[in-house]
Amino acid sequence: MIKTRFAPSPTGPLHIGGLRTALFNFLFAKQNKGEFLLRIEDTDKKRSEKKWEKEIFENLEKLNLFWDNKVERQSKRKEIYKIYLEKMLENGTAYYCFCTKEELDKEREELIKQGRAPVHQGKYRTLPLKEALKKNGNPVIRFKCPLNKDIVFHDLIRGAIKINTNDIGDFVIAKDLNNPLYNFTCTIDDYEMQISHVIRGEEHIPNTPKQILLGEALNFPIPEFAHLSLILGKDKRKLSKREGSTAIADYLKQGYLPPAIINFIAFLGWNPGTDKEIYSLDELIKDFSIKKVSKSGAIFNIDKLDWINGMYIRKMNLDELTQKCLPYLKQKKGIDNKKVVLAYKDRLKKLEDITKLTDYLYQDKLNYNKELLRWKDMQDREVKKSLTDALNLIKENNENIKEKLIKEAKKASSIGNFMWPLRVALSGKKASAGPDEIINIIGKEESLKRIQSALAFLTKS
RNA sequence: GGCCCUAUCGUCUAAUGGUUAGGACAUCAGGUUUUCAACCUGGCAAUCGGGGUUCGACUCCCCGUGGGGUCACCA
Secondary structure: OOEEEEOOOOOOOOEHHHHHHHHHHHHHHHHOOOEEEEEEOOOOOOOOOHHHHHHHHHHHHHOOOOOOOOOEEHHHOHHHHHHHHHHHHHOOOEEEEOOOHHHHHHHHHHHHHOOOOOOOOOOOOOOOHHHHHHOOOOOEEEEOOOOOOEEEEEEOOOEEEEEEHHHOOOOEEEOOOOOEOHHHHHHHHHHHOOOOEEEEEHHHOOHHHHHHHHHHHOOOOOOEEEEEOOEEOOOOOEOOOOOOOOEHHHHHHHOOOHHHHHHHHHOOOOOOOOOOOOOOHHHHHHHOOHHHOOOOOEEOOHHHHHHHHHHHHHHOOHHHHHHHHHHHOOOOOOOOHHHHHHHHHHHOOOOOHHHHHOHHHHOOOOOOOHHHHOOOOOOHHHHHHHHHHHHHHHHHOOOOHHHHHHHHHHHOOOHHHHHHHHHHHHHOOOOOOOHHHHHHHHOHHHHHHHHHHHHHHHHHO
């Protein structure tokens, strides 16, 4: 059975890159009727926090990326790692190393100076275990890396990748029996969880031969690998917090819709090869292909996210959208927020936009520059006349306001001469919904009040 | 510095070795709108450089160059 896993370390919020890794693992597993598993890599006690673990769960759930089975936590698996560690120590594929940090730093520096791979090929690698156990000090446990051997693996996305063991060296697999390190725990867990496909970020390519070597030393079957390119920022560098948020939670908070986020992230490095760009999660499961994932890094472009999100907002049914907009809207007696949402759904890129766009609907007193009331080169008295006409028309009518306004507007020398001052009087804004929509939302009484205020405003100066 | 990955419009990307190098976002122009948005039409815009292989190269190979990753007692 196909099994994939998402294995974040709980040291920060779930970010764009992590989400894409999770998504691709999810899609690949689901389209093969396999399992998508979740493993928390929290062996680093200093940096791992429960709150981040929770944050990761919550956000995956919000995005409908549900995992199978229960979550594995590395911190709960110490005993298992210990058994494998002892096994490797005993069969000589790992050894205790007593080198101090200072010695290693010096060695590294020297190697770089000589233009050689800065890796450690330990002087303790031949020290028998029995002797090592008698020796004083705080040794770490290193893998005894085979010398000058080419490790080749076939990456599902990139094809064959070859690395020579001389460029790897005897890497540390555990601080001691009770404190195993990443490459080791990862190898053990992928084996024990029977992971068939390891899909992860490109930064793990150098770790892959290490994990293969470890797997070989333990007689594990080797899984398939696929390495995703990195997601970059506008400056073509690794996406950093500096340029806006990278945390998924922030996008959710701003009112980017989960299916839009999924759709957008899926297209960062993958596409179906057709013109279809709007994809639901189910459709993605069907059409996704790991082999078609692109090899080069993709720049995170918020404009496209905005566009996709706008598409999803416009597609949504009004009741549901209104519910989702509620947190971003003010409340006022007499105002039906459903009408507000209807008037603005075509103008939103993300839900939070609606707050600023509609603030004027809820205000008791509008604050705008008098000049705004003037359409092109209208005279003050023309503006007043337009507003007065509008005032009377609205006063006398309760129905079909839109048609009546247009009919009246057509009598004017230009439609704008009538409509613009009215719209500004009602909204106080350069850009807003149409006058009829505003009247429909705030009601006749409030509309008349606003037009009168505008007239008074004009007269005053 | 060693090793590894990578390179098509500004961005995301498409193109069994043969296409006027296609689409989308952004942008620009026009239409529709009182305005803004939405919508419709159209325009601008790319194969990193140099060598090969080939009748023919975005595509394959080599050498550069750029970008990225990694070389932790982090993951």
